[in-house]
Amino acid sequence: MSLALYRKYRPSVFADVIGQEHVTVPLSNALETGRTHHAYLFSGPRGCGKTSSARIMARSLNCEKGPTPNPCGQCQSCTDLVANGPGSLDVIELDAATHGLVDDARDLRDKAFFAPVHSRYKIYIIDEAHQLGPGAANALLKVVEEPPAHVIFIFATTEPDKLIATIRSRTHHYPFRLVPPGVLALHLEKICDAEGVKVAKGVIPLVVRASAGSVRDALSVLGQLLAGAGKDGVSYEIAIQLLGFTDGALLDDALDTIAARDGATLFKTIDRVIESGHDPRRFTSDLLERLRDLMIVDALKDSTANSILRDLPEDQMERMRNQSNRIGAANLSRAADIAAEGLTQMRGATAPRLILELICGRILLPIGDNGESGMLSRIERLERAENMAPPTSSAAPVRNVEAKEKAASTHSTEAPSSSKVEAVPPTVKAKQSAPSAAVKAHVPGNFDIAALRRAWPDVIEDVKKRRRLTWSLLSASAQVLSVDEDAITIGIINPGAKESFERSESDLILRNAFIDVVGIDRKIAVVVDPSIDTNTPAARETRTSEAPSDPNQLSGAALLMQELGAQVIEGK
Numbered sequence: 328m329s330l331a332l333y334r335k336y337r338p339s340v341f342a343d344v345i346g347q348e349h350v351t352v353p354l355s356n357a358l359e360t361g362r363t364h365h366a367y368l369f370s371g372p373r374g375c376g377k378t379s380s381a382r383i384m385a386r387s388l389n390c391e392k393g394p395t396p397n398p399c400g401q402c403q404s405c406t407d408l409v410a411n412g413p414g415s416l417d418v419i420e421l422d423a424a425t426h427g428l429v430d431d432a433r434d435l436r437d438k439a440f441f442a443p444v445h446s447r448y449k450i451y452i453i454d455e456a457h458q459l460g461p462g463a464a465n466a467l468l469k470v471v472e473e474p475p476a477h478v479i480f481i482f483a484t485t486e487p488d489k490l491i492a493t494i495r496s497r498t499h500h501y502p503f504r505l506v507p508p509g510v511l512a513l514h515l516e517k518i519c520d521a522e523g524v525k526v527a528k529g530v531i532p533l534v535v536r537a538s539a540g541s542v543r544d545a546l547s548v549l550g551q552l553l554a555g556a557g558k559d560g561v562s563y564e565i566a567i568q569l570l571g572f573t574d575g576a577l578l579d580d581a582l583d584t585i586a587a588r589d590g591a592t593l594f595k596t597i598d599r600v601i602e603s604g605h606d607p608r609r610f611t612s613d614l615l616e617r618l619r620d621l622m623i624v625d626a627l628k629d630s631t632a633n634s635i636l637r638d639l640p641e642d643q644m645e646r647m648r649n650q651s652n653r654i655g656a657a658n659l660s661r662a663a664d665i666a667a668e669g670l671t672q673m674r675g676a677t678a679p680r681l682i683l684e685l686i687c688g689r690i691l692l693p694i695g696d697n698g699e700s701g702m703l704s705r706i707e708r709l710e711r712a713e714n715m716a717p718p719t720s721s722a723a724p725v726r727n728v729e730a731k732e733k734a735a736s737t738h739s740t741e742a743p744s745s746s747k748v749e750a751v752p753p754t755v756k757a758k759q760s761a762p763s764a765a766v767k768a769h770v771p772g773n774f775d776i777a778a779l780r781r782a783w784p785d786v787i788e789d790v791k792k793r794r795r796l797t798w799s800l801l802s803a804s805a806q807v808l809s810v811d812e813d814a815i816t817i818g819i820i821n822p823g824a825k826e827s828f829e830r831s832e833s834d835l836i837l838r839n840a841f842i843d844v845v846g847i848d849r850k851i852a853v854v855v856d857p858s859i860d861t862n863t864p865a866a867r868e869t870r871t872s873e874a875p876s877d878p879n880q881l882s883g884a885a886l887l888m889q890e891l892g893a894q895v896i897e898g899k
């Protein structure tokens with residue numbers, strides 16, 4: 328393969344330009360009807376056919392039997408201007424990116440008035456036109472404003488807005504677009520056939536995705552794959568390795584563990600992703616794409632999904648059907664939101680691995696009963712538990728220190744080692760590296776009753792979702808009186824309500840609400856306390872003061888990570 332695929336398969340007529348029919352059809356019509364203009368602007372992303380189309384336009388204009396959208400291919404001009412041909416004296420290509428073009432532009436201005444050497448038109452193709460310096464642009468402007476009848480300009484640029492307005496306004500503007508995946512895939516398949524190289528199922532979609540709609544990039548990648556093809560052609564495995572793609576197995580592992588809510592294995596998988604040299608951003612982007620694919624699979628239960636996902640191997644489709652079934656539509660959608668948000672955060676982030684881990688952590692958290700973001704309620708719960716812990720907890724039991732150490736080693740990028748933790752003053756420590764709230768919640772000690780009371784309205788709200796009766800018994804007439812290692816004691820304003828509470832086994836409801844909202848598991852004791860005024864200014868004060876801080880702050884995220892770290896350790 329001596330010639331790069333992109334050059335080898337460069338089109339010579341508009342009919343062979345792929346994915347730009349919105350441009351090539353009207354241009355062909357203009358050529359057909361003789362309504363051509365003296366200046367064109369071709370804009371659009373790189374590698375999608377602007378320069379090729381400019382050359383085709385020149386060839387179409389200068390064919391002896393033209394202007395025509397179907398140049399004869401026989402005449403001198405056609406053979407000169409065929410793709411990879413010798414070129415024509417009358418078609419002058421200038422690249423504004425190489426230098427300011429000032430001299431070229433002056434030269435052009437002077438020479439433009441001479442008639443073409445042996446063609447109908449003298450055609451100037453000015454590539455990267457947005458990089459024309461002001462001097463060059465002004466020199467050109469005069470010709471563009473009042474061109475001789477034999478001169479045609481074609482400006483090509485990725486950034487049409489940067490082309491000076493006085494020139495832009497004199498052009499017919501044709502915006503090129505990225506090529507749709509389906510069109511590009513067909514094109515690549517044809518080229519593989521033409522090259523006589525067998526390509527395994529799934530390879531073309533990989534190439535299409537890697538090129539993101541640029542034909543030039545796609546052909547460059549494909550050329551590399553075909554060059555390295557063995558006697559059996561290009562295998563899926565080789566394609567994955569060569570393209571630096573996330574190994575499908577890693578992605579499958581990640582999705583399988585998300586489906587199983589298996590945090591321990593998911594974080595091990597992330598470790599493998601990093602260890603094997605994959606870029607966390609790329610992995611996240613692939614994860615997001617896979618979640619999208621799974622949503623498509625979920626939406627189109629039948630085999631039509633594969634027609635949209637473009638020819639994935641059947642075993643891969645089967646695996647994805649399985650994953651989408653197990654994860655479910657709501658969780659897929661939520662996970663995609665989380666991954667997309669994380670991907671944005673990764674731009675410019677110094678610790679993309681940390682963000683990838685946070686993404687996975689968030690995806691694993693269950694959706695809240697009330698349909699709100701599960702993460703938010705979970706973080707809030709952790710922060711409450713954090714506030715409730717006794718202020719001097721550095722003398723934590725050995726088990727917890729070990730847990731912290733393991734957590735630190737599992738997430739070495741963000742959790743300081745426990746020796747550091749011990750060295751920092753307690754106030755700083757609480758902000759920077761709060762020990763696992765979930766672990767701490769089980770530490771016996773003097774819980775801050777004020778903090779528990781602060782959480783009471785949320786506990787009551789949680790109770791309401793569980794059982795309406797229990798909620799009505801508590802909502803206006805109960806308060807937290809005390810908490811110790813064994814029990815949370817609730818005072819209820821009248822004996823009748825206390826009796827109903829006990830008879831209806833509402834203590835279990837309340838106990839579970841405490842577990843869910845503040846992460847503390849205690850038996851519930853109830854006493855009659857007619858002195859309760861649940862609506863004093865002081866009571867309201869404790870409810871509103873020191874409201875949970877913004878859950879998006881790092882403290883919440885760090886707590887979240889530590890809880891997940893604890894889950895990893897416990898092998899949940």
Ligand SMILES: [Zn+2]
Nearest residue numbers: 390399402405
């Ligand atoms: Zn011709």
